[in-house]
Amino acid sequence: MDFALFMERYGYKILFAIFGGIVLLIFGVVLLSVYSFLKLYGLLLGGLLLISIAVYAFFAKRRYLNAYGEALGKYFYDPKYGKKP
Incomplete structure (x- = not known):
């Protein structure tokens, strides 16, 4: 073969x-x-901490990273950014 x-x-x-x-x-x-x-x-405190970390990651951190990405997108990819009309 x-x-x-x-x-x-x-x-x-x-x-x-x-x-x-x-x-x-x-x-x-x-x-x-x-x-x-x-x-x-421990199960109770560890579970609460894991749930709070997951909620923070899916709500607060997501909004922050989305705004950061939009700002960098305007700065790097918008040809009119920073120019006076």
Whole structure:
């Protein structure tokens, strides 16, 4: 079996295994950090802190980053920005 036939037969399985491992690694790191956070602070306090961090990230931090991106977009990509009419 030559290399082309091998890749035609098993290439997608190898790619699926590589990308699956990467996805599992990402989720594993996130779940391990949540577990260690809950173990460090306890279930009630750790859960409240995680929920408050998630709410802050989805509401306050999102608005800040959106405004920051719009300001940088005007500064870098608007050709009329900073010029007098």
